[in-house]
Amino acid sequence: MTGKELLYVEDALGHECFMKTCAPIVANQLTDAKLSNYMKELEKEHTELFNKFLSLL
Numbered sequence: 824m825t826g827k828e829l830l831y832v833e834d835a836l837g838h839e840c841f842m843k844t845c846a847p848i849v850a851n852q853l854t855d856a857k858l859s860n861y862m863k864e865l866e867k868e869h870t871e872l873f874n875k876f877l878s879l880l
Contacts, residue, residue, distance in 0.1 A: 839876060842869040847866050
């Protein structure tokens with residue numbers, strides 16, 4: 824992996840980590856059940872993406 828590719832993966836990991844951390848917090852604050860469930864789904868998706876990027880290292 825080139826240095827540039829490594830920087831991209833590290834950046835993507837940071838973004839995915841942020842999203843998987845914030846999504847459940849927002850889901851718990853929402854009063855609309857549909858939006859709350861959607862945020863929980865996003866948490867799962869971003870956790871999966873985080874794990875996929877992590878496996879590249």
